[in-house]
Amino acid sequence: xxxxxxxxxxxxxxxxxxxxxxxxxxxxxxxxxSEMLAYMDQLNELDTDGVEPMSHIxxxxxxxxxxxxxxxxxxxxxxxxxxxxxDGGFLVPKTIGS
Amino acid sequence: xxxxxxxxxxxxxxxxKREVSVTEAVTAALDxxxxxxxxxxxxxxxxxxxxxxxxxxVQKRLDEGEIDNPLAGVPVAVKDNMCTKGLxxxxxxxxxxxxxxxxxxxxxxxxxxxxxxxxxxxxxxxFAMGSTTETSAFGETKNPWNLSHVPGGSSGGSCAAVAxxxxxxxxxxxxxxxxxxxxxxxxxxxxxxxxxTVSRYGLIAYGSSLDQIGPVAKDIADCAAILETIASYxxxxxxxxxxxxxxxxxxxxxxxxxxxxxxxxxxxxEGLDEDVKNAVLKAAExxxxxxxxxxxxxxxxxxYAIPAYYIIACAEASSNLARFDGxxxxxxxxxxxxxxxxxxxxxxxxxxxxxxxxxxLGSFVLSSGYYDAYYLKALRTxxxxxxxxxxAFEKYDVILGPTAPxxxxxxxxxxxxxxxxxxxxxxxxxxxxxxxxxxxxxxxxDRAGLPIGLQLIxxxxxxxxxxxxxxxFEQTRNYAYSPFAEV
Numbered sequence: 001x002x003x004x005x006x007x008x009x010x011x012x013x014x015x016x017x018x019x020x021x022x023x024x025x026x027x028x029x030x031x032x033x034s035e036m037l038a039y040m041d042q043l044n045e046l047d048t049d050g051v052e053p054m055s056h057i058x059x060x061x062x063x064x065x066x067x068x069x070x071x072x073x074x075x076x077x078x079x080x081x082x083x084x085x086x087d088g089g090f091l092v093p094k095t096i097g098s
Numbered sequence: 099x100x101x102x103x104x105x106x107x108x109x110x111x112x113x114x115k116r117e118v119s120v121t122e123a124v125t126a127a128l129d130x131x132x133x134x135x136x137x138x139x140x141x142x143x144x145x146x147x148x149x150x151x152x153x154x155x156v157q158k159r160l161d162e163g164e165i166d167n168p169l170a171g172v173p174v175a176v177k178d179n180m181c182t183k184g185l186x187x188x189x190x191x192x193x194x195x196x197x198x199x200x201x202x203x204x205x206x207x208x209x210x211x212x213x214x215x216x217x218x219x220x221x222x223x224x225f226a227m228g229s230t231t232e233t234s235a236f237g238e239t240k241n242p243w244n245l246s247h248v249p250g251g252s253s254g255g256s257c258a259a260v261a262x263x264x265x266x267x268x269x270x271x272x273x274x275x276x277x278x279x280x281x282x283x284x285x286x287x288x289x290x291x292x293x294x295t296v297s298r299y300g301l302i303a304y305g306s307s308l309d310q311i312g313p314v315a316k317d318i319a320d321c322a323a324i325l326e327t328i329a330s331y332x333x334x335x336x337x338x339x340x341x342x343x344x345x346x347x348x349x350x351x352x353x354x355x356x357x358x359x360x361x362x363x364x365x366x367x368e369g370l371d372e373d374v375k376n377a378v379l380k381a382a383e384x385x386x387x388x389x390x391x392x393x394x395x396x397x398x399x400x401x402y403a404i405p406a407y408y409i410i411a412c413a414e415a416s417s418n419l420a421r422f423d424g425x426x427x428x429x430x431x432x433x434x435x436x437x438x439x440x441x442x443x444x445x446x447x448x449x450x451x452x453x454x455x456x457x458x459l460g461s462f463v464l465s466s467g468y469y470d471a472y473y474l475k476a477l478r479t480x481x482x483x484x485x486x487x488x489x490a491f492e493k494y495d496v497i498l499g500p501t502a503p504x505x506x507x508x509x510x511x512x513x514x515x516x517x518x519x520x521x522x523x524x525x526x527x528x529x530x531x532x533x534x535x536x537x538x539x540x541x542x543x544d545r546a547g548l549p550i551g552l553q554l555i556x557x558x559x560x561x562x563x564x565x566x567x568x569x570x571f572e573q574t575r576n577y578a579y580s581p582f583a584e585v
C-alpha cells in the first residue's frame with residue numbers, strides 16, 4: 001500500500017477533520033502520518049480472512065424503552081457554556097444568504 | 099500523625115472513630131497540595147473553598163449516621179476529564195479552558211454520595227492522548243520520585259498526586275494504559291476494571307470502546323474499596339454492564355495456593371529493561387513460593403496490538419472530538435470569516451499537536467478508500483487478540499508481566515518520536531482491546547531509584563482474581579505501600 005501522503009491528501013484530511021494547518025504543520029503531518037501508516041501496515045502480515053471485525057467485546061444489542069419524557073427543561077444548562085448565545089439559542093456566524 | 103501517609107481505608111477508619119475530623123483530613127490534603135504544587139503541578143484546579151464546604155457537609159452526614167462507607171470523609175482528586183458540576187473541567191486542553199460542567203460524572207457522583215470529598219482536578223495528557231502528561235496545555239507534571247522525570251500518562255497528575263501525598267487516592271481513566279503506566283512510573287497502585295464496569299457518563303470521551311475509569315491508590319485494598327463504590331450499572335451509559343458481584347473487597351485474601359499464573363514469554367523479549375525484568379520475575383517467584391502455579395506461555399500477536407489500538411483509538415477520537423467546534427462550549431476563535439472558518443480556526447487554535455495528530459490519523463483511517471484497509475483490519479486484529487486472551491484464560495487465572503518496558507523517562511525525551519512513545523504501551527494496550535481488567539502495583543525500583551510496576555491481568559469480570567494475587571504479593575513486599583518520595 002502506498003503510504004506517501006500527498007499535499008492533496010493532507011488538504012482533504014484538513015477538510016474532514018475541520019483543521020486549518022500552517023505550512024509547517026502540514027509538512028510535519030505528512031511526515032508523521034506516512035511513518036504511522038507504514039507502521040500500521042504491519043497488520044497486513046496477519047491473515048484475517050474470515051475474521052469478523054469486532055466492534056464490541058461483549059454481545060450488545062439495542063436497548064429499547066418507551067418514549068416518555070423524564071427530564072425537565074434543561075436549556076439553561078445547555079447554553080451555560082456557550083461562547084455566544086442569543087434568545088435561548090447558540091449564536092453562530094450567519095450561514096445563509098445575506 | 100501524618101494523615102497523608104495513611105491509606106484511604108486507614109484514614110476512613112480514623113474519621114469514623116472521630117479521631118480525625120473530615121475537615122482535618124481535607125485540610126491536610128489541601129495544605130500538602132499547596133506546598134508541593136509549585137514543584138509537581140499534579141493539579142489543574144484545586145478547589146479549596148468547595149472542598150472545605152463539602153467537608154462540613156460530610157461530617158454532618160456522618161454525625162447523623164447517614165453514611166457508612168469506608169471512604170467517607172477521605173479526600174480524593176479527580177482526573178480533569180471527568181465532569182464535576184460547577185468545577186472547571188478542561189481535559190488539559192485549551193479548547194476547554196473555561197468549561198464548567200452543569201452535571202457530575204456518575205463515578206464521581208457515586209464517590210460523593212459515599213462521602214468522599216473532591217479536592218481538585220488532576221493534570222493529564224490533553225484529552226488523555228499521551229504517555230507522559232507532557233501534552234497538557236497547562237504544563238507538564240513532574241514525577242515525585244525524581245523531578246526531572248515524567249510521571250507517565252495520561253493519568254500522570256492523579257498518580258503523582260497520590261504518590262506525593264497531595265490526596266489520599268484519585269480517579270484516573272485508562273484507554274490504552276493511562277491508569278496503569280503512570281501508576282507504574284509513580285510507584286502507586288492503579289486498577290483498570292473490565293470494560294463497562296464503571297459508568298462512562300460524564301467522562302469526556304477519547305476512545306469510547308476502550309475508555310474505563312478506575313482507582314489510583316496506595317495499595318490494592320484501597321483500590322478494591324474504591325472500585326466497590328464506583329462500579330455500578332448505569333442506564334445513562336449504553337455500554338454499562340450489570341454485574342452479579344460487586345463485592346471486590348471480599349477478594350483481599352492472602353492465599354494464592356493453586357492459583358494458575360501465566361507469564362507471557364513474548365512480554366520479556368527485546369526492549370524490556372533489565373531491572374524491570376528482574377523485579378517482575380522476582381515478584382512471580384514470590385507468588386510461586388506462596389503456592390501459585392507459575393508457568394511461561396506464548397500469548398502471541400503482541401506487536402500487533404499497538405497498530406490496531408492506534409487505528410481504533412484515533413478513529414474514535416476523530417469522531418468524539420468533532421463536538422469541539424466553538425459553538426456549544428469551550429474556546430471560540432476571536433477572528434474568523436463565516437461558520438466553517440470559525441469551526442476550523444477554533445479547533446486549530448484550541449487543540450494541541452498530539453490531539454491534532456490523532457484526529458487527522460483517525461479521519462484518514464475512516465475515510466472512503468481506507469476504511470477497509472485500516473479500520474476494519476484493526477477490528478479484525480482486535481478479534482484475534484481477544485481470542486488469544488480467551489485461550490490463555492482457559493489455562494490461567496491471572497497473566498503476570500511488566501506494566502511498561504522501562505521506568506519513567508526524563509522530561510522532554512518522548513514527544514519528538516511518536517512511534518517510539520507508542521511502543522511504551524506494548525504491555526498495557528492489548529488489555530483495553532480485549533476489555534480485560536488489570537492492575538499495576540509497585541514491585542521494586544530500578545538502579546536509579548525509580549519505581550517498577552508489576553501488571554496482573556485477569557479475564558473479563560475476574561477482578562477478584564487479580565485483586566487476590568495483588569494482595570498476596572503485597573504481603574511479601576518489604577516496603578508495603580510506601581511510595582512516598584521526598585518532595
